[in-house]
Amino acid sequence: MQAVFASLPLVAAFLAVPQFLPQLARVRRASTTAGVSWSWAALTSVNNAAWLGYFALSGFWTALVPATSATLLSGLLAIVLARRGGVPKRPMMLASAWAAALLAAAAVSGRTGLGSALAAAFLLQVTPSVWTVYRSRDTAGVSRGTWLLILGELLCWGVFGIHEADPRLMVLGATGAVASLLVLARVSWTRTGRVPVTQPRQSRPPLGTGPAAGPPAVPM
Numbered sequence: 001m002q003a004v005f006a007s008l009p010l011v012a013a014f015l016a017v018p019q020f021l022p023q024l025a026r027v028r029r030a031s032t033t034a035g036v037s038w039s040w041a042a043l044t045s046v047n048n049a050a051w052l053g054y055f056a057l058s059g060f061w062t063a064l065v066p067a068t069s070a071t072l073l074s075g076l077l078a079i080v081l082a083r084r085g086g087v088p089k090r091p092m093m094l095a096s097a098w099a100a101a102l103l104a105a106a107a108v109s110g111r112t113g114l115g116s117a118l119a120a121a122f123l124l125q126v127t128p129s130v131w132t133v134y135r136s137r138d139t140a141g142v143s144r145g146t147w148l149l150i151l152g153e154l155l156c157w158g159v160f161g162i163h164e165a166d167p168r169l170m171v172l173g174a175t176g177a178v179a180s181l182l183v184l185a186r187v188s189w190t191r192t193g194r195v196p197v198t199q200p201r202q203s204r205p206p207l208g209t210g211p212a213a214g215p216p217a218v219p220m
Helices: 002-016 021-030 038-058 061-085 089-119 121-135 144-164 167-192
Strands: none
Touching: 002 061, 002 144, 021 061, 021 144, 038 061, 038 089, 038 121, 089 121, 089 167, 121 167, 144 167
């Protein structure tokens, strides 16, 4: 069992590195950002940059790879969303203020202060995404692949946190699993209820009820 628990960070890293690639591909392929939150992408980049510092101070070297990937790819997603819909002012101010708060916590209290701030970081990070997807009637821009990868990664960190008695990782795993399941449920529900693109062919009207038969009219 010890080997299984020790492998969880590796599994989490495997799931996290390509995490935002399906979402980037979805936005490009569907040519829409419907249901995708800019705040979620920006805060994910900020928080993972902070997790980089926490993992480095904690000696979790394996976790540096997925944290770096999430920082860069979620930041790229925020740029793509900004180019398509502009940068919302209030969310931008919130993301900037949160980044400043994380830096202050790390400067004042080091690893302990940064970890305490990060305990609530994921809840702050995913709330805009859950809020946006449940307020949107159209979720065509949301990638289920990305949220399945998020679910798998954070379940790994939650179990690893239980094994290591790390409350911060336990909170991260629990909030991540709940948020991922909420988003996946909403996306599945909205897409299942869509009207099919291909409609059944209409039956021919009975004789005498349609337009009079005859040669096509010659345009004048």
